Amino acid sequence: MGVRNVLRLFMARLLGSCWVKSGERKLGGKAEAMPHRMRIVIVAFLASVAFAQSADEFDAWMRTIDEKNQSVQRNIADKDAKAAAQDAQSLQDTFKLVEGFWKKRGNAQDAVELAQKARERAAEVAKSIAAKDFDAASTQSIRIAETCTACHRLYRPLF
Numbered sequence: 001m002g003v004r005n006v007l008r009l010f011m012a013r014l015l016g017s018c019w020v021k022s023g024e025r026k027l028g029g030k031a032e033a034m035p036h037r038m039r040i041v042i043v044a045f046l047a048s049v050a051f052a053q054s055a056d057e058f059d060a061w062m063r064t065i066d067e068k069n070q071s072v073q074r075n076i077a078d079k080d081a082k083a084a085a086q087d088a089q090s091l092q093d094t095f096k097l098v099e100g101f102w103k104k105r106g107n108a109q110d111a112v113e114l115a116q117k118a119r120e121r122a123a124e125v126a127k128s129i130a131a132k133d134f135d136a137a138s139t140q141s142i143r144i145a146e147t148c149t150a151c152h153r154l155y156r157p158l159f
Contacts, residue, residue, distance in 0.1 A: 054101065054104075054105075057097075057101075058098070058101055061094050061097050061098055061101075062098075064090065064094050065091060065094050065095070065098070065118075065148065066148075068087045068090045068091050068094070069087075069091060069141060069144055069145055069148070071083070071087045072084050072087035072088055072091065072125060072137075072141050073138065073141045073142075075087060076125075076129070076134050076137045076138045076141060077138070079134055081129050081130075081132065084125070084129050084137065085126055085129050085130065088122050088123075088125040088126035088129060088137075089122075089126060091118075091119075091122035091125070091144065092119050092122040092123055092126070095115050095116075095118045095119035095122060096115075096119055098115040098118075099112055099115035099116055099119065102115060108155070110154060111151055111154065111155055114147055114150055114151040115151070117147050118144050118147040118148065118151075121140050121141075121143050121144045121147060122140075122144060124136075124140040125137045125140045125141050125144070128140060
């Protein structure tokens with residue numbers, strides 16, 4: 001069961017057992033309006049849990065990108081087209097997730113653009129591999145790493 005499902009179950013039980021209707025709490029047989037401070041605490045808690053999960057996913061994506069970019073460079077050097085193409089596809093997919101993360105987070109258009117650029121470069125790696133142009137693929141894989149460095153200069157550490 002994922003973190004979100006556990007949180008939903010917890011909140012359903014919490015709200016179902018003590019709420020009469022939205023914004024009211026039952027105490028001693030009578031309904032009493034929920035204090036504003038309590039609503040703020042609940043919202044802040046839910047937001048922090050959701051953000052933590054996003055942060056965990058983001059960290060996993062960063063590790064995947066690091067591993068796959070090193071792997072694609074090794075596979076290009078070994079002229080292993082099949083493995084390099086799989087790594088390039090994984091990089092494209094992961095950069096798409098990173099791009100979505102930054103769009104959702106907002107106020108980071110340069111990070112969105114860098115993720116797009118890295119995804120395009122991973123696509124160029126795949127295209128070069130398909131054409132058996134391992135020199136061009138190698139150049140593009142190095143450019144992916146350069147794009148990562150540019151983003152990390154602006155946003156690392158993220159949390």
